[in-house]
Amino acid sequence: MLLYRTALERLGPDAVRVGHRVAGYRNDEGGVTAFVETRDGQRKEIAGRLLIAADGLHSAVRAQMHPGQPPIQWGGAILWRGTTPGVPIRSGASFVGVGSLRHRVVLYPISPPDPATGLATINWIAEITVDNSDGWTQGDWNRRVSVDDFIQHFEGWNYDWLDVPAMLRGAKEVFEYPMIDRxxxxxxxxxxxxxxxxxxxxxxxxxxxxxxxxxxxxxxxxxxxxxxxxxxxxxxxxxxxxxxxxxxxxxxxxxxxxxxxxxxxxxxxxxxxxxxxxxxxxxxxxxxxxxxxxxxxxxxxxxxxxxxxxxxxxxxxxx
Ligand SMILES: Cc1cc2nc3c(=O)[nH]c(=O)nc-3n(C[C@H](O)[C@H](O)[C@H](O)COP(=O)(O)OP(=O)(O)OC[C@H]3O[C@@H](n4cnc5c(N)ncnc54)[C@H](O)[C@@H]3O)c2cc1C
Missing domain, CATH: 3.50.50 (FAD/NAD(P)-binding domain)
Structure with missing residues (x-):
């Protein structure tokens, strides 16, 4: 919201248009035209001096620019992410990685500790690597799951300075992502x-x-x-x-x-x-x-x- 509000302040109230999807572009003499589809099915051509495409992983602009690009690459790692109140470890801002390359938990605080309770919001990522020969079959690239779907991989990860299963169970919501790139x-x-x-x-x-x-x-x-x-x-x-x-x-x-x-x-x-x-x-x-x-x-x-x-x-x- 901070970025959104700042963009409106600096660029004017019409600068951000929601419900518009860029489908492609054409370089013209002295300018560029973006082909845009709206949520209600309209098609528009919007002309400008430059087109800066920040349309993410599934970028339509990149697909046009590099039509032969290979599909999304998944190396086999699955990540589960959540946040849980907890006491920050070591410096209070330490980034902690526990486990091995193919089976690990990473955690770090993303808020200062509450002066009353000493608890900060701890952001955590639990990760395993599995056989990827069938590709990603779960469909969604980002979906809400239950801790019970994956906690078995981290049972027994209790140390005197960190109780991993308790931390995972303490999250209000957990999301699952395949680790992907292009x-x-x-x-x-x-x-x-x-x-x-x-x-x-x-x-x-x-x-x-x-x-x-x-x-x-x-x-x-x-x-x-x-x-x-x-x-x-x-x-x-x-x-x-x-x-x-x-x-x-x-x-x-x-x-x-x-x-x-x-x-x-x-x-x-x-x-x-x-x-x-x-x-x-x-x-x-x-x-x-x-x-x-x-x-x-x-x-x-x-x-x-x-x-x-x-x-x-x-x-x-x-x-
Ligand atoms: C599990 C996980 C953990 C991560 N942890 C970190 C971290 O700790 N630190 C860090 O710096 N990064 C992290 N990242 C990466 C970070 O989330 C991304 O790099 C970042 O969100 C990319 O921003 P973006 O604006 O380029 O793309 P996106 O955030 O994907 O935004 C793209 C936008 O474009 C819109 N869009 C899509 N298609 C079109 C279209 N055709 N026309 C118009 N609009 C379109 C989408 O609706 C979206 O709003 C993490 C990512 C994952 C998956």
Missing amino acids: DPVPTWVDGRVTLLGDAAHVMYPVGSNGASQAIVDARVLGAAVLAHGATPAALDAYNDQLCADISALVLRNRGAGPFGILGLVDERCGGVFDDIEKVIPAAEREAFMARYKAAAGFAIDALNASPPTIAPGARVRGA
Whole structure:
């Protein structure tokens, strides 16, 4: 709602139209036309200078831009997600991964603790990997399920610092998702049309970076439009800056991203150890995480040292 309200404030009350679906586009001389279908069956052609398609995983614009793209890729992982009140672990903002590459729980707080109870909202993801040779047969890409449908995979995961079954059972609602992505495409641009967010680079959510990358895309594209105006040159500059690197990140996330470290521990000691330093010393752990952060653009020092992508108050000329 924050983004929606801000868009209306900045762009005017007619800027957001619901019940409209973009079905395709045509690059014209000096402009672009979007083919739009409305919920009540009307077809419209809407002309503009650029078309920025942020239409997600099933992007109609990407399908037209890359008609030969392979279908959605599912590697066999199934995720269940929910939130449960709980006491935050370690620093109070720690991101915790328990288990192995193919069978794990990830949790982190998404609110400060309530001063009265000490409980924060803990976001959790429970995950297993199964045989994917028949493809995803459940139909929905996002459906509500009961904890009883999957809790058996995590029974016995009780530790003195975390009771996983109790955490899973404490959620008011739970959703199931297959972990999916798409093979990268060689370009996000066709003339005056570009892709942004999941339409450009849907990726496994192992690095918590799908939505944050969509925000980075918007900032980089905004900076390119400031530099080049609302022109195809701006889209090319955006594409040159991001497409190759983020496509590599999509493939890197198939390799488990930061959770690769759980795989290393598992390989070296089957997950059983008295002293983690003897299994994977702190310097190796830090180097592993630093490599992922640098690839994903999460390296804190580099991020904090960077100037703003768009200077505060900047406006596009002639817009
Ligand atoms: C289980 C899971 C966990 C995740 N965890 C994280 C995380 O921790 N951190 C993170 O940063 N990201 C995470 N992500 C990824 C994040 O949810 C996505 O990257 C993000 O929602 C992408 O935003 P988007 O706007 O590009 O696409 P979407 O959110 O998919 O939005 C696309 C919009 O386009 C609309 N649309 C679709 N087709 C059309 C059309 N033809 N015409 C017009 N409109 C259309 C849709 O209705 C929708 O409103 C996770 C994803 C999953 C599945």
